[in-house]
Amino acid sequence: MHDISREYAVQMHGITKYFGPHKVLDNIDLDIKKGKIHAVLGENGAGKSTLMSILYGMYSADYGKIYLSGQEAHIGNPSDAISQGIGMVHQHFMLVDKFTVLQNIVLGNETTNFFGVLNMRKAKKKVLDIIEKYGMKVDLKEKIKNLSVGMQQKVEILKALYRGSEVLILDEPTAVLTPMEVDELFETMNSLKQDGKTIIIITHKLKEIKKSAETCTIIRKGRLIDAVNVDDETEQSLAEKMVGRQIKLFVDKQDRVPGKTIFEIKNLSVRCERGIETVKNLSMKIRSGEIYGLAGIEGNGQTELLQCILGRRHADAGKIIMNGKEIQNTDIKNVLDSKISFIHADRHKYGCVLDMTVADNAIMEKYREKPFSVNGFLNHEERDKFTKQIIETYDIRPTNCSHQKIRNLSGGNQQKLVIGREIANNPDLLIAVQPTRGLDVGAIEYVHSTLVNLRDQGKAVLLISLELDEILNLSDKIAVIYGGEIVGEFRQNESDEQKIGLLMAGGKEND
Amino acid sequence: MLNSLLIALSITLMYSAPLTLAAIGGVISERSGVVNIGIEGMMSLGALTGAVVGYFSHSAWLGLMCAGLAGGALALLHAIASISFRADQTVSGIAINLIGPGFAMFLSRYFFEGASVTYPVPEKLPKFINFSYLKGTPFANFNIDVSVVLAFMVVVVTWFVLYKTKWGLRIRALGEHPAAVDTLGVSVYRSRYACVIISGILAGIGGGTVTLAVISQFNPMAISGQGFIALAAVIFGKWKPWGAYAACLLFGFSQALVVMLGDGTVRIPSTILSMIPYVLTIFILIIFVGRSSAPRASGVPYEKGAR
Numbered sequence: 001m002h003d004i005s006r007e008y009a010v011q012m013h014g015i016t017k018y019f020g021p022h023k024v025l026d027n028i029d030l031d032i033k034k035g036k037i038h039a040v041l042g043e044n045g046a047g048k049s050t051l052m053s054i055l056y057g058m059y060s061a062d063y064g065k066i067y068l069s070g071q072e073a074h075i076g077n078p079s080d081a082i083s084q085g086i087g088m089v090h091q092h093f094m095l096v097d098k099f100t101v102l103q104n105i106v107l108g109n110e111t112t113n114f115f116g117v118l119n120m121r122k123a124k125k126k127v128l129d130i131i132e133k134y135g136m137k138v139d140l141k142e143k144i145k146n147l148s149v150g151m152q153q154k155v156e157i158l159k160a161l162y163r164g165s166e167v168l169i170l171d172e173p174t175a176v177l178t179p180m181e182v183d184e185l186f187e188t189m190n191s192l193k194q195d196g197k198t199i200i201i202i203t204h205k206l207k208e209i210k211k212s213a214e215t216c217t218i219i220r221k222g223r224l225i226d227a228v229n230v231d232d233e234t235e236q237s238l239a240e241k242m243v244g245r246q247i248k249l250f251v252d253k254q255d256r257v258p259g260k261t262i263f264e265i266k267n268l269s270v271r272c273e274r275g276i277e278t279v280k281n282l283s284m285k286i287r288s289g290e291i292y293g294l295a296g297i298e299g300n301g302q303t304e305l306l307q308c309i310l311g312r313r314h315a316d317a318g319k320i321i322m323n324g325k326e327i328q329n330t331d332i333k334n335v336l337d338s339k340i341s342f343i344h345a346d347r348h349k350y351g352c353v354l355d356m357t358v359a360d361n362a363i364m365e366k367y368r369e370k371p372f373s374v375n376g377f378l379n380h381e382e383r384d385k386f387t388k389q390i391i392e393t394y395d396i397r398p399t400n401c402s403h404q405k406i407r408n409l410s411g412g413n414q415q416k417l418v419i420g421r422e423i424a425n426n427p428d429l430l431i432a433v434q435p436t437r438g439l440d441v442g443a444i445e446y447v448h449s450t451l452v453n454l455r456d457q458g459k460a461v462l463l464i465s466l467e468l469d470e471i472l473n474l475s476d477k478i479a480v481i482y483g484g485e486i487v488g489e490f491r492q493n494e495s496d497e498q499k500i501g502l503l504m505a506g507g508k509e510n511d
Numbered sequence: 512m513l514n515s516l517l518i519a520l521s522i523t524l525m526y527s528a529p530l531t532l533a534a535i536g537g538v539i540s541e542r543s544g545v546v547n548i549g550i551e552g553m554m555s556l557g558a559l560t561g562a563v564v565g566y567f568s569h570s571a572w573l574g575l576m577c578a579g580l581a582g583g584a585l586a587l588l589h590a591i592a593s594i595s596f597r598a599d600q601t602v603s604g605i606a607i608n609l610i611g612p613g614f615a616m617f618l619s620r621y622f623f624e625g626a627s628v629t630y631p632v633p634e635k636l637p638k639f640i641n642f643s644y645l646k647g648t649p650f651a652n653f654n655i656d657v658s659v660v661l662a663f664m665v666v667v668v669t670w671f672v673l674y675k676t677k678w679g680l681r682i683r684a685l686g687e688h689p690a691a692v693d694t695l696g697v698s699v700y701r702s703r704y705a706c707v708i709i710s711g712i713l714a715g716i717g718g719g720t721v722t723l724a725v726i727s728q729f730n731p732m733a734i735s736g737q738g739f740i741a742l743a744a745v746i747f748g749k750w751k752p753w754g755a756y757a758a759c760l761l762f763g764f765s766q767a768l769v770v771m772l773g774d775g776t777v778r779i780p781s782t783i784l785s786m787i788p789y790v791l792t793i794f795i796l797i798i799f800v801g802r803s804s805a806p807r808a809s810g811v812p813y814e815k816g817a818r
Binding site for chain 2: 056058077078079080082088090094095096097098099103104106107108109110112115116117118159
């Protein structure tokens, strides 16, 4: 804890917060100097977002004080925070899709003539000044729904700046961005810093803290662990402080000679809803005992490819062969029966039914098979026995959760259940799409080692991920998809990040 | 020919006025994110209140004001249930639709010695245009109720507020993404309350114009589906004031057809004829419900911090 001083843009001292009987923040101190980029690091559920929500007035602390520039501040709701120069960019963007960029920026803080009649021209001038000052290129007339995620984030930042924010809170800002957009974000953050703004970035991504922040506060399970200078730390030391134990950032993987080809796609073409061919003449071969990583930026045909494998989308041409049998243009049940299992990117939408119990989610694919149902009646004992097994094997917490709604589990634990369920199918091929999305370091480590184990047992894994690091780290073979085609294929040891990054962005290998 | 046209126009406008008022109320409520299927009930209570106050006070204008207040009071109930207590808005709306006509009937029997029909009001709302002195010309049958003008003005004002003022910008945002509005420091609850109550006031006035301008008394059939037709107009009109207005004119015209074709020149049973507005409503809903895009957050109770 530091003394109260004008040098600090934000000081939060002794912050304690209860949600019901649970203490989610326990006497936390946070001191952030003016003009700095400060990271708040912690696992999911550590309390970092709650802490920032208190600063932004969405929750009130039960104990503790907030000082802005050395003055005690009372922040009861977001408009208090806004009027005292605090702006926040939420992880899930708070933008109205059907509105234009300009309408979103002025909403709630409109420039008006008489009787609340809007004066958009005047507002536009003000916004254009800000855009010019920080070099952010955004088309004010465009509707939000037509913008990329990176652009939408810029709009959120503009919203805060338009309200005169001096302190900008960014909640998991890189979670949804492509690598290029991340770099652009860091540029914007730097130009804001040059102008004397203070930036707080909430994250659990270590690489990005090293890249962008100067100081960092680490929180674990609601407690303050440390406040450090980022330059004095390594990714490894930050990770250990965050998780509270030794952790491997990179998976140990023995070399292994893969077996025969068990899954093959031959010259596959698939069209998307709008009738555009988004998978073009694509071929790949996956062998048993191999992790095959498919790298690519979102929207390059991965979705349609996946839907087609799953039998949810018609293949116009080509073959999908699993264990020697053609499975294209059949149905989902046939695909699953041919020993393919899926871990979907969006576990909330496809992976589980959030309002059903953990146990019911565990037998979701097998409920109609023996022993889970006999003559059309469910056997709850068998279901619970099976669920208990998954919970124990995959260390799902809380351990007595099998009759709770799966909604109440953390993302990491939900994902463990999904993975456990799928692996229990004993598949020959596991297709894992973004299996670690939204998970924290500890859970990521677990998921990665599970995939490697599976491969060591001689199974095949198709890993589709937007996180290039994950692909590079795990895959035995790496393919890059761009515009619906495989534009390059490498063995793990013959690839490098630059080359693959370039291919992902549509560059040629020889450039 | 000119004669029939003018009569058709008069009737169309007359019947579309109550629908328009109610539908604009629906537009305002739904754009703020609260589905108001209780419009029918609010219209019923408004119709009764208008007739009762109009009868006892001898003032149609006072009756109309009280009709609005009655609708607003019923809407307050809907707001409390669906905004503060986050009840299912459809269920709450259905409750309103049961309470409204039932309570109206009760009051009618209470004030008029057990009769379900009130005495005619001594004075209806004035005509805005009345050519009855031009006897012998086709224009004699052409007249425009003041409620028609009122409805038109409500459309204009609502359009202006929704699209040209900061309040409108906020209302439209509320229906799409309430959390965005909340995080910018505007109270979602207070704004939605205001919109739902205004919606009820307009529905109440709409009901009042039925008993104070169209017919001159309340009876159990005075409001029979107009609220639902108004809701259909909201959807058909794509949640826009002018769109809803156009839809109401169409429905008003179908009502005029019932009257015009019912004069005996066409040999169709009147029971079949009176189905026209309802059948038209169903057809329009079948064709348009799937295609039109409702405000995204409409019907979803807002809960702070919900994922």
